[in-house]
């Protein structure tokens with residue numbers, strides 16, 4: 001039968017070396033089920049890359065890690081040590097960030113119609129609050145007055161390019177919000193937005209418009225000296241050529257049960273991570289003076305740029321390990337069953353699939369007859385027909401066998417835990433923090449309480 005395109009995941013030298021290390025099988029045996037591996041050093045490196053772009057562009061900038069992308073404690077602990085900010089959207093996330101050592105003033109609280117107790121702690125901690133609606137601003141003003149404090153506020157914009165978004169204030173509401181900020185116990189520090197999608201052009205343009213809003217706000221006597229362009233810095237998972245071939249050739253027959261999906265994350269992105277920030281800063285916004293870059297506009301207006309990357313700070317900062325516990329032959333391909341569920345690989349829960357090919361790490365020591373490819377899909381150890389980790393018939397280079405490990409690479413951004421539950425009384429996969437130590441690796445469990 002016709003075989004599907006391979007979509008080999010990008011890796012790092014640490015990942016490659018760990019894939020060949022006995023530690024992976026050791027941990028699978030010792031932990032008795034699937035687990036996630038976390039690389040904190042990689043998080044540090046991604047954050048440093050964003051900061052380097054600000055320094056290089058001569059722009060005053062601040063990086064806030066969007067915590068919702070992963071629940072582990074270790075990344076927030078590293079953020080605290082590095083002096084990064086953290087973007088939180090719930091009382092629980094705020095508590096975790098404070099406990100990891102992030103200072104209140106380094107938090108930005110986002111999300112719609114935030115509950116009073118979240119707003120109260122945010123005010124008491126001096127956190128920046130991205131206000132999403134007029135009624136939320138009114139509640140915040142009453143609350144801050146009651147506490148005898150001032151609230152630090154950004155006003156979140158509803159982007160004209162995404163008029164159906166349920167987030168943010170439209171231009172009329174923004175004008176009303178500014179008037180209320182003038183009279184209230186509020187330090188109005190600027191504006192924010194967060195776009196879905198990865199378009200860099202839109203972000204440059206919206207940032208420039210937001211600088212214009214800062215000028216209007218300042219005319220009312222407000223501080224308005226920072227803007228947040230939110231997150232949405234793409235991650236590049238696979239090569240351009242593989243991705244192009246996949247997109248051109250993909251058909252329902254390439255998936256178990258002829259499954260088709262609404263769409264996929266753009267797993268190849270020519271401009272990703274900190275490079276996307278570099279591109280946004282170096283572009284000249286449409287309608288600005290000829291050739292004036294966003295970086296220049298920010299400098300001359302004295303405006304600080306905040307970014308809130310989630311996924312991009314976690315690029316290659318972790319992977320997820322399952323053990324093959326069954327191999328069943330079907331017509332021209334195999335159905336693998338692994339010792340966990342798609343709850344630990346979240347993309348399925350958005351009517352989509354995490355496409356980069358998992359790496360097979362053989363369990364047996366026997367010689368591997370390499371007469372592949374051996375196409376196989378990957379099912380969960382649950383009783384749900386639809387609980388598949390991968391519907392696509394992945395072209396494995398060797399025949400998968402019981403006891404092999406299946407390693408999904410680059411899963412730290414959103415894949416690991418956003419949907420995990422102890423369904424079927426299956427334990428939640430533990431998170432293992434792995435750091436190189438001389439020629440070996442050292443590991444410990446992450447501190448986040450399940």
Ligand SMILES: *Cc1c(COP(=O)(O)O)cnc(C)c1O
Nearest residue numbers: 066110194231232308309310311
């Ligand atoms: C989710 C979110 C982010 C992070 O988005 P990424 O795509 O992971 O970079 C940043 N800001 C806000 C307001 C968000 O909701």
